[in-house]
Amino acid sequence: MHANLTTPNGRTIAYHRTEGAGPGIVFLGGFKSDMAGTKAVYLEEWARAQGRAFLRFDYSGHGESSEAFEDGCIGDWAQDAMDAIGALTEGPQLLIGSSMGGWISLLVARAMPERVAGLIGIAAAPDFTEDGYWSEFTEDQRATLLRDGRIELPSEYSDEPYVITKRLIEDGRNQLVLRSPLSVPGPVRLLQGTEDEAVSRDTALRLLDHLGGGDVRLTLVKGEDHRFSSPQCLDLITKTAEALLA
Template sequence: MTRVEHPPEFVTRADGVRLAYRYLRGKGPTIIFLPGYMSDMQGGKAQALAAWAADKGFAMLRLDYSGCGESEGAFENGTLDIWRDDVLAVIAQATVGPIILIGSSFGGWLMLLLAEALGDQVIGLVGIAAAPDFTDWDFDDADRATIAATGRIERPSDYGYDPMVITQGFWQSGQRNLRMTGKIGIDCPVRLIHGQCDPDVPWETSLKLAAALRSSDVQTIWVKDGDHRLSRDQDIALLIDTVTKLAC
């Protein structure tokens, strides 16, 4: 597959912050990739999907949340609500039709909020090591005390982000947007891909998410030797096959 890159387009928020996106126009529903926490639209999975979409003529939208990648703003000002609204602003400017949302890790939490906001416009979801509610299950009492006392917590990262910063504002927004506390009112087809050797997001999280979703068309796909990134050639091939079946 040939990768064709072009300069980003921008949408300007009411506060003047410019949000970067790349919109490949084509057939079928628009495939929208939602990066993970502290990631951006130039990551390996996003690039591979864009190359596949270009080769097959599918529409695809990539974007950077404020404070990430090529978008303006400060990362530490970001929250779930703000980044959800960033994505909605880009979707509105790009004037896309039916949508398939692909959420990687943190992006898998964001895709739930977006699917609720966009309703029937979303015709499918694909989670890649989806991490909804991680402010609830990935923080112990000591972490919460540190966030309350200092306004932030820093963690080492194996993914090139050193340190990984989580602010009190983001943590509080996470607690306001917990989704696996009851039934999640989403009815479209959902596919959840998760590596069973994921050291960051337990694969059981996808099992719990599948049970919480109201949709009757939910499939969990386990990669027995898969890690958190799921960026190997065989992982990318699985992702593309999964998206193809939803898009066609």
């Protein structure tokens, strides 16, 4: 059973927390995914076997948490992450962010560096609302979004279309991390599949180049896609976490 956290702004955030030694691990999921995903559950089981504290949660509008997905934006979800980390963890945490969770973990590191021991980005997708959606929209799509406040896009990951809102795009511009100096306390490891169709290796290289700090590495895994959930990928994630926590 999950537990619920009520945040200062009244949202209900569903979470699973495992007690254990610190630094703990916090998993931050992707856009429209939830805390029941393969990577989140695998990492929780691994952390439990290691006796290490672990937290996974659903952003508002995702999974078991309150609010509608279409009402949310990057700033809301980053705030949810900060509220969850502030209330449910102690001391510095190793953030493991998948896709959008990679962007959100960078925002967390920027806002509360004292709570971050290091960061693992899995197919991290910083600034995707601007560099992915907005920059690739046609003039017609942009006009529809501005006129209707939303546009529906087909998704290869679910039967329902993705609803991209004007608020998501406009708020995203206030959350961009690749346009100004960016550093993360502690080591950073970026993991990226070469066959990822949602986040290109160019994005991974751009983030690698942009991040300040001495201990930043990118690992490209040939043949892996955006899900990055094969047994070999899951093993790589836990080995990477183990090395950073050693």
